[in-house]
Amino acid sequence: MSASFATTRWTLVLAAHDSDALKSEAALAELCHTYWQPLYAHARRHPLPPADAEDAVQGFFARLLRLESLADAERTRGRFRAFLLGSFNHYLADLRDHARAEKRGAHLLTPLDTQAAETAFAQTPSSDLPPDRAFDRAWALALLARVTTSLRDEHIATNRTALFDALSPHLAGRRADIAHADLAAKLNMTEPAIRVALHRLRQRYRQLLRAEIAHTVARDSDIDDELRLLLASLAL
Template sequence: MPPFATTRWSLIESTRDVPDVARVALEQLCRDYRPPVLAFVRRSGYSPADADDLTQEFFADFIERGWYTHADPARGRFRALLLTALRRFLSAQRAREHALKRGGGLHAIELDEAIAGTDQGPEQAFARSWVLTVLDHAVQRLREEWLLAGKSDQFDRLIEYIDGGADDEGFRTLAQHLQVRRNTLSVQLHRMRQRLRELVRIELMQTVGSHEALAQELAELRDAAGLTLGD
């Protein structure tokens, strides 16, 4: 098996003694994976406005505290570290809210009350949003590749069938519109799906430290989010 490529996650570990470099890599990962954190906070009982503010506050705290010094891609994954830090942050936040509540101030929504009656708890919402974020990044990279190849219009039409939900008549009509044989279009779609699976792995590699961790990440995200990632 080829050696694991240098990624943003492994870069953080290798540049611990160069804080500016490690911080830039960490900030990029935080920007990329803001949606799952926001989903977790929302499912923890906060209003959209409060959740947005808390998400910003969390990332500022996460970066300022130098969490890159705790990064060990050989033993863990960025998703696990981020989730651990987020749990601790919200626990401290709830403690502050309870203190204010006892003093007659802010009314805090209890975690159990917030989750009751919802289909997803915070951790499942976090995992599902993580998967959607990974897929979105991979699709954007795939779109850029097709754009460079001068096939942006074909991509925009073909991507609608990426999940296998195409009906025969609609696919045949698309082939006629693009003036290609149906079998040719089927081959293009197959290759698109294969490339998307590759890009999903490339995206996840930015957040794990080994091929073994990548396999574990794929398995856990499939189970936790109930969504399909590349096989």
């Protein structure tokens, strides 16, 4: 087992199945906090009304605690995104078959901000987006949000919050679109210093993005393919 396995999302799944209740609760809460919005978007496209979609997500994460197969989960299962979506699809099929919402153990989960998720869902460009595509798009947005938050936290820790807040809107911009002189005046820096700072910010963003994706794939060689797929989902 590689040392990097300790940071993968598979580790969270294994920990959610741990016999230690506190460890299990913490892992399940982190899984839910990180991935519930993509699953919610997927459920809403099936379509389920908001309350039923929330119940489905809660019940799905609660079920993870009871799946004996998770005890043998290994990174070789492949992409965590595909695993989670496939498992959730099976769960939704079970809900339809049994006409019930399974919420045993849902008290272990962190509170869900359904209003925020519903707002994001309503802003999806196409109301005809298939459930799996809605999941991929929401997954990509959640991933980018986590990367941006991590990058901002790094700047907060080094007392560079103002620099990040000024430059972050230009992370994805083209050089010709950026008013370097305005930014330089705002931050009391020279234009060359602004260009260097923006270059470093984008470089660090790419590093964090690739690291985040690396947590969810089986091999480093899968990172580029996963990145292309997720960026393509944002163009929908």
